[in-house]
Amino acid sequence: MARRKKIYEGKAKILYEGPEPGTLVQYFKDDATAFNAQKKATIEGKGVLNNRLSEFFMSGLNAIGVPTHFIRRINMREQLIRQVEIIPLEVVVRNFAAGSLSKRLGIPEGQALPRPIVEFYYKDDALGDPLVSEEHIIAFGWATQQDLDDMVALALRVNDFLSGVMMGVGIRLVDFKIEIGRIWENDYPRLVVADEISPDSCRLWDIKTGEKLDKDVFRRDLGNLAEAYTEVARRLGVLPSNVTHATKPTLIN
Numbered sequence: 001m002a003r004r005k006k007i008y009e010g011k012a013k014i015l016y017e018g019p020e021p022g023t024l025v026q027y028f029k030d031d032a033t034a035f036n037a038q039k040k041a042t043i044e045g046k047g048v049l050n051n052r053l054s055e056f057f058m059s060g061l062n063a064i065g066v067p068t069h070f071i072r073r074i075n076m077r078e079q080l081i082r083q084v085e086i087i088p089l090e091v092v093v094r095n096f097a098a099g100s101l102s103k104r105l106g107i108p109e110g111q112a113l114p115r116p117i118v119e120f121y122y123k124d125d126a127l128g129d130p131l132v133s134e135e136h137i138i139a140f141g142w143a144t145q146q147d148l149d150d151m152v153a154l155a156l157r158v159n160d161f162l163s164g165v166m167m168g169v170g171i172r173l174v175d176f177k178i179e180i181g182r183i184w185e186n187d188y189p190r191l192v193v194a195d196e197i198s199p200d201s202c203r204l205w206d207i208k209t210g211e212k213l214d215k216d217v218f219r220r221d222l223g224n225l226a227e228a229y230t231e232v233a234r235r236l237g238v239l240p241s242n243v244t245h246a247t248k249p250t251l252i253n
Ligand code: TMP
Pocket: 092, 098, 099, 100, 101, 129, 175, 176, 177, 200, 201, 202, 203
């Protein structure tokens, strides 16, 4: 295959120049990292699963009118996306307490929150992606007030969609992180969901057993990450047929 121009390499994905102006190819690696890359591993098949799962969530969002960067899946590990200007914020939505919220505020993991809580973290690995307020975001020019309003609205629509989809397969969406990008259409900016939506960036708990089916399995050494992701893909009906480690299908009732 002809060599392609690499635009950016992150911890879990690589972006290559796309076939047309304004497009990129997003390649999903098997690498897993946690705690700002202090913990690293290669998990065979993770990239294939996340490519499929992100395709599933992003194309579902596109179909209900929530704009995303996703155009189409190209192959097992790659998808065609629109090139966007990434807003340097991680947008986290929480429905139940877990992770850093539980740690910071002393709220037990699993406690239902009175309403979905939207948080912003400044994307800066050297600083460890610190939690920031809207005041910081406006003052330092990372986004405008209009962007912030649009980002919260977008994040809450994603939350409703993902919560419903996951509930349909017996999984609780505890929280998730999205990234948002800006595209320009006839000189007007429009915000779209970018990056990926996968068990790498969500907390997903089995509704009946509480079993964790997301990257916390890796972060907290709870078992086999690829098996957990395979279970999510299997329940959603998007299991790629040739992932070798796929667990035997089991009935859910
Ligand atoms: P947190 O509880 O560690 O702040 O994580 C909140 C959500 O964001 C959780 O679903 C995991 C996701 N997340 C990422 O996708 N990337 C990150 O770097 C971090 C820290 C969290």
